[in-house]
Amino acid sequence: MKPRIQIFILFIIFLSISCNNKTEKKPVLDAIKDEEIVFTGEELAKGYCASCHIYPEANLLDKKTWKHGTLPQMGYRMGIYDDTPRQSLIEAGIGGTLVEEKNIFPLKPILTKKQWKLIVDYYVKNAPDSLAVPHKVLKMGVKGLKIEIPEFHISPPMITAIKYNPELNQVYIADAKADYSTINVLDKNLKSISTLALPSPISHIDCKSDTIFATLMGGFMPTDAPSGSIIKIFKRPGENEYTGFSTILKNIQRPVHATYADMNGDKKEDIIVCEYGNHTGKLSLYLKNNLGQYDKKILSTDPGATTVTVKDFNQDGLPDIMTLMAQGKERIDVYYNQGNGNFKVNTLLNFPSCYGSVSFSIVDWNKDGYDDIIYINGDNADYSMILKPYHGLRIYLNDGKNNFTESFFQHQNGAYKSVCFDFDKDGDLDIALTSFFPDFVNDPQEGFIFMENISTKDSIKFNLKTFKQASSGRWLILEKTDFDKNNFPELLLGSFTGMGINGDVDGKIGKKFVETSPTIMVLKFD
Numbered sequence: 365m366k367p368r369i370q371i372f373i374l375f376i377i378f379l380s381i382s383c384n385n386k387t388e389k390k391p392v393l394d395a396i397k398d399e400e401i402v403f404t405g406e407e408l409a410k411g412y413c414a415s416c417h418i419y420p421e422a423n424l425l426d427k428k429t430w431k432h433g434t435l436p437q438m439g440y441r442m443g444i445y446d447d448t449p450r451q452s453l454i455e456a457g458i459g460g461t462l463v464e465e466k467n468i469f470p471l472k473p474i475l476t477k478k479q480w481k482l483i484v485d486y487y488v489k490n491a492p493d494s495l496a497v498p499h500k501v502l503k504m505g506v507k508g509l510k511i512e513i514p515e516f517h518i519s520p521p522m523i524t525a526i527k528y529n530p531e532l533n534q535v536y537i538a539d540a541k542a543d544y545s546t547i548n549v550l551d552k553n554l555k556s557i558s559t560l561a562l563p564s565p566i567s568h569i570d571c572k573s574d575t576i577f578a579t580l581m582g583g584f585m586p587t588d589a590p591s592g593s594i595i596k597i598f599k600r601p602g603e604n605e606y607t608g609f610s611t612i613l614k615n616i617q618r619p620v621h622a623t624y625a626d627m628n629g630d631k632k633e634d635i636i637v638c639e640y641g642n643h644t645g646k647l648s649l650y651l652k653n654n655l656g657q658y659d660k661k662i663l664s665t666d667p668g669a670t671t672v673t674v675k676d677f678n679q680d681g682l683p684d685i686m687t688l689m690a691q692g693k694e695r696i697d698v699y700y701n702q703g704n705g706n707f708k709v710n711t712l713l714n715f716p717s718c719y720g721s722v723s724f725s726i727v728d729w730n731k732d733g734y735d736d737i738i739y740i741n742g743d744n745a746d747y748s749m750i751l752k753p754y755h756g757l758r759i760y761l762n763d764g765k766n767n768f769t770e771s772f773f774q775h776q777n778g779a780y781k782s783v784c785f786d787f788d789k790d791g792d793l794d795i796a797l798t799s800f801f802p803d804f805v806n807d808p809q810e811g812f813i814f815m816e817n818i819s820t821k822d823s824i825k826f827n828l829k830t831f832k833q834a835s836s837g838r839w840l841i842l843e844k845t846d847f848d849k850n851n852f853p854e855l856l857l858g859s860f861t862g863m864g865i866n867g868d869v870d871g872k873i874g875k876k877f878v879e880t881s882p883t884i885m886v887l888k889f890d
Contacts, residue, residue: 405486408479412442417693417717422490424718425748430487433747434718443473444480459589459642462617468643497751497803498775502830506814507788508890511833513882514554518546521883523858524584526843527569527576533847535856536576537884538566540584547578547597549606552847554886558605560597567620574599576606579622579637586642592616594635613650613658617641617667625674625683627651628705634658636685638669645669647687651705663699663707667691673726677735677766686712688739690721696737698766712768713760715741718748720755727784729793729824734762742779744801749866751777757797757815759824772824776810777803781842785853787889792817795826796855796887798839805867808835812857837881838863855887 403411410419425434439445440453453469454460463469473480518539525538533552538545545565549558568579575598582591594613597606617639627634632652639646645667650658668691677684682701689695694715699707715721720743729736737760744752756775760768778801787794795815802810812834815826841858848854861877868874 403479403482405482405484408475409483409486412475412483413438416441418714420716420718422487423492424716424754425491426494426750427488427491429748429750430491431484433749435484435487437747439480439484440469442475442480443470444475444477445469455587455589457589459587462588462590462644466644495750495753497753497777500775500810500828502807502809502813502828504809504830504832506829506831506889509814509831510888510890511831512886512888513833514550514884514886516548516550516554516556517883518548520861520878521837521859521881522862523841523860523883525566525569525578526841526856526858526884527571528843528845528856529571530846531571531573533849535843535845536569536571537858538569538578539883540565540862545580547576547606554847554884560606560609562595562609564591564593568622570622570624577612577622577624578609579619581618581620582616583618587618588642588644590615590617590639592619592639594619594622594637613637616648617645621669621671623672623674627674627683627685627701629682629703636672636674638672638687639667640669640691641667642691643667645691647672647689649685649705649707661705663709664689664697666693668693668721670721671723673724675726675735686724686726688721688724690743692717694719694721694741696724696739710766712766713737713739716754718752720744720746720752722780723782725782725784727793729759729784730761732762732764734764736761737768738782738784738795740779740782740797742776742799742801744778744866745863751803751866755779755801757782757795774813774815774826774828776813777801777807780840783842783844783853783855785844787814788816790817792819796842798842798857800838800840800860801866803867804835804865804873811835811837811839833885837861837885838877852889854889857885857887859883859885 454463522540524540527536535550537548545562547560551557564580564582565584566578567581570577578595580593593611595609595611597609618641619637620640621638623636624633635650637648646662647664647669649661668689670688670690672687674683684701685699687697695711696713697709697711699709719741721741722743723740725738726735739758742755756779758770759772761771776799778799780800781798783796784793794817797813799811809830814829818825837859839857840860843856844853845856846853859881861881865874
């Protein structure tokens with residue numbers, strides 16, 4: 365093996381160790397004694413950038429976004445700050461303390477400025493001037509679709525979570541404001557019957573009979589502070605309205621999702637919490653003990669845990685955990701249950717760090733008896749806020765051994781949520797697909813796409829359809845309901861207007877949403 369190749373391999377190994385040991389980032393090339401070896405910008409990028417997440421190809425972003433958006437952020441994590449005060453990147457309080465403990469922003473550079481310049485020059489030189497976004501034809505009108513806009517309205521609408529309760533035939537709708545939030549209980553006619561103010565935004569809702577379980581983020585804006593919680597909302601004896609709540613879990617890092625299941629076979633309901641965080645975070649399992657309290661077990665110390673699904677994925681009789689991770693190391697992991705609260709993790713799919721992973725669901729798409737994955741990526745609110753050709757929906761088919769292969773991709777700018785169901789009653793699965801970051805300037809109708817399944821035995825195909833009112837809201841939430849109890853779902857869309865819009869130069873588009881957007885919209889399929 366040539367000396368240069370040997371040193372490059374050593375370089376990669378050392379970087380990987382340095383990245384995994386985040387409490388102590390050292391200047392990596394101090395370990396390389398041969399000063400005559402000069403790495404290229406590409407080699408340095410593959411070493412430094414790929415040591416902590418998938419190596420980002422230069423063609424994933426345009427030159428301007430690399431230079432002014434993404435690369436400066438990458439530099440901060442390598443101790444390269446230029447004119448940016450390091451302390452300005454770190455929040456005050458306990459959140460900042462957690463960031464300092466993880467050494468997210470090193471006090472000293474882990475590479476030289478010359479090496480960093482080689483990385484910057486490599487990306488800027490090899491990136492395209494702009495990204496070519498695919499054009500899609502959306503047919504206007506969906507056969508049998510009826511659209512209803514209920515009288516229920518919050519101004520401006522900032523819906524963060526919706527949950528349908530099939531037992532009571534009610535729906536719970538969470539709305540966020542600057543210093544408080546509300547949970548609104550609506551009946552089957554979507555008339556408000558109860559409202560309760562809460563101290564922070566709700567990111568996820570679950571329910572059991574007439575008890576509501578809400579995940580409180582602690583704060584809507586990105587933070588590492590453990591100010592989130594899980595609460596139980598209840599009715600007091602003799603009352604019909606929800607008037608109180610108690611805290612089940614507290615001191616959680618910006619939680620965005622919680623799932624309730626008995627994970628260790630002791631007949632007690634445990635809680636899996638996605639502590640999304642910001643620069644730091646974790647995936648946590650709270651095991652309920654004999655005292656009715658919870659013992660915390662950390663499954664992952666990475667930020668970006670987005671959502672989880674609990675199911676026996678390897679048919680051994682034990683419930684496993686599948687989770688979607690965002691925030692840099694974007695991936696889908698499965699935690700195989702080993703019994704007694706122990707798990708073995710396996711990464712099923714990896715995605716580039718700029719993909720913007722948002723949600724996933726488990727379906728048997730091709731009816732072969734194995735779980736397939738519907739994956740959605742379209743988050744576009746970080747450091748690369750441009751239209752991206754790789755945003756959209758992907759179908760990953762299972763080979764029967766939990767190896768997944770991408771078998772279909774549908775582009776949608778800012779894709780966010782999906783629901784699979786045989787909406788047209790022809791025997792196959794269709795898909796309802798929403799976007800929170802569509803191209804509002806040129807193609808606002810892509811905020812909702814109905815994907816009518818016209819697949820053949822040999823290929824997956826869809827007719828793409830939408831409707832006029834699809835552009836009337838910013839659809840952050842998509843929830844399946846069944847108010848008329850006919851075992852055929854309606855879809856409930858929730859609008860969130862409290863965020864800026866890419867390309868809205870004069871602010872008129874955002875202003876229109878604030879003033880005219882419906883709070884919720886109901887889609888009924890005949």
